[in-house]
Amino acid sequence: MSETETSTVLSILRERFDAILDGWISTQSDEGVQRTDLFSHKEGREQTSSLLRAMITGIAEGDTGSRFDLSSEPWTELRTVLVDVTQERSARGVSPSDMASFVLALKGPIFFQLQELLADQAGELVEEIFFISRVIDAFAVYCTEVFIAERDRIIEQQRDQMQELSTPVVELWDKVLTLPLIGTMDSARAQEVMENLLETILQRQSEVVIVDLTGVQTVDTQVAQHMLRMASAVRLMGAECIISGISPTIAQTMVQLGVDVGEVTTRSTIRTGLADALNRVGYEIVHKAKQ
Amino acid sequence: MSVPEGALVSVCVLLRDRDVLHARRVAGQELEKLGARSVKKTRFVTAVSEIGRNAVMHGGGGEARIYSQVHPPCVTVVCRDKGPGIADVDAALCDGFSTAGSMGRGLGGARRLCDQMEIETTVGKGTCVTMVARL
Numbered sequence: 001m002s003e004t005e006t007s008t009v010l011s012i013l014r015e016r017f018d019a020i021l022d023g024w025i026s027t028q029s030d031e032g033v034q035r036t037d038l039f040s041h042k043e044g045r046e047q048t049s050s051l052l053r054a055m056i057t058g059i060a061e062g063d064t065g066s067r068f069d070l071s072s073e074p075w076t077e078l079r080t081v082l083v084d085v086t087q088e089r090s091a092r093g094v095s096p097s098d099m100a101s102f103v104l105a106l107k108g109p110i111f112f113q114l115q116e117l118l119a120d121q122a123g124e125l126v127e128e129i130f131f132i133s134r135v136i137d138a139f140a141v142y143c144t145e146v147f148i149a150e151r152d153r154i155i156e157q158q159r160d161q162m163q164e165l166s167t168p169v170v171e172l173w174d175k176v177l178t179l180p181l182i183g184t185m186d187s188a189r190a191q192e193v194m195e196n197l198l199e200t201i202l203q204r205q206s207e208v209v210i211v212d213l214t215g216v217q218t219v220d221t222q223v224a225q226h227m228l229r230m231a232s233a234v235r236l237m238g239a240e241c242i243i244s245g246i247s248p249t250i251a252q253t254m255v256q257l258g259v260d261v262g263e264v265t266t267r268s269t270i271r272t273g274l275a276d277a278l279n280r281v282g283y284e285i286v287h288k289a290k291q
Numbered sequence: 292m293s294v295p296e297g298a299l300v301s302v303c304v305l306l307r308d309r310d311v312l313h314a315r316r317v318a319g320q321e322l323e324k325l326g327a328r329s330v331k332k333t334r335f336v337t338a339v340s341e342i343g344r345n346a347v348m349h350g351g352g353g354e355a356r357i358y359s360q361v362h363p364p365c366v367t368v369v370c371r372d373k374g375p376g377i378a379d380v381d382a383a384l385c386d387g388f389s390t391a392g393s394m395g396r397g398l399g400g401a402r403r404l405c406d407q408m409e410i411e412t413t414v415g416k417g418t419c420v421t422m423v424a425r426l
Contacts, residue, residue, distance in 0.1 A: 186309070218315065218333065218336050218337055218340055219337070221397050221400060222340075224394065225393060249329050249330050250333065253334050253337050253404065256334065256403045256404050257337065257341075257396050257403070257404065258386045258396045259400075
């Protein structure tokens with residue numbers, strides 16, 4: 001051990017392991033963060049004791065004094081156990097604050113044991129309490145970070161799922177496809193959409209494609225460029241491309257940006273786009289009564 | 292450029308495409324809070340999108356600071372990167388100028404879309420673009 005600030009804590013943890021473990025569990029229970037509704041006593045005890053064992057390893061091998069750093073090598077085991085326990089508990093619906101209280105509940109039993117041992121050495125007692133407090137606080141903060149990382153991962157995953165969902169190519173009629181775009185178009189997504197579209201054109205022998213921008217709120221030069229590239233690829237495959245859903249706002253913005261759509265057909269609504277597309281493949285929508 | 296008008300609302304790190312989306316969303320929300328009309332909002336959001344994307348693509352990332360002021364109502368976005376800078380700003384503002392095979396409408400277009408835009412750039416040190424939308 002490189003620093004001696006927490007040598008008493010270390011010996012207490014080793015010699016009175018069971019007493020501290022029991023103390024920790026009963027503090028958890030007093031504070032209402034033991035959650036016996038979600039975990040059996042056995043599970044709770046296992047989690048708590050594996051944390052305590054990993055903590056002993058950390059204190060024995062790592063720095064606990066002014067150079068304490070939870071991200072350093074000797075604390076690897078503890079970090080792993082904390083991640084496991086946090087994930088297990090969060091999966092069963094434990095809140096981040098309950099998880100932090102769960103970890104912080106360890107302070108009480110350790111302080112009591114220290115007080116007994118160092119009753120007549122006030123200076124050392126304060127020092128040990130100060131340093132072990134820092135260590136336990138760091139555990140609690142780390143748990144919260146694990147929580148946040150887990151949430152971020154879920155958000156990222158959902159974003160990916162949303163992207164997959166929102167690029168369907170729909171066959172509206174014989175030889176007429178539509179591609180309703182929603183949200184934003186970055187390069188990766190534009191590429192995916194284009195591949196999907198060109199493949200469908202080939203499969204269905206389509207002649208007209210309506211790319212609908214009604215669900216796209218901002219058309220900047222990047223989106224415009226992807227649209228125009230898509231239109232020329234469609235044309236190279238022998239089909240025609242109609243871009244619909246250009247709102248007055250988007251039209252004005254595109255003009256000011258200086259985007260020239262060239263020969264690409266554009267329509268303000270998907271309705272006019274559809275009428276136009278059907279017309280081109282030789283169909284017409286007529287009212288029954290007027291036939 | 293002088294100190295941006297109003298209070299700092301948000302600092303958005305710009306490293307990826309989606310960070311640009313976040314920055315422009317915040318700018319749009321601030322304009323909405325001030326009661327901006329949809330054309331005004333779309334124009335400014337598009338400008339922020341262009342400049343933010345430039346910072347990501349050419350500047351190797353940077354940050355956007357969004358300021359909002361109620362009297363007189365305006366939203367300011369300061370977009371800063373530590374990239375290679377722009378050697379010839381006047382040329383870069385011309386439509387069709389591009390070093391990346393893109394449309395080359397971004398910078399000039401963005402200037403037309405905001406009420407005020409200033410570019411400070413030093414070759415080798417980076418670029419700072421300040422955009423203002425006034426209501």
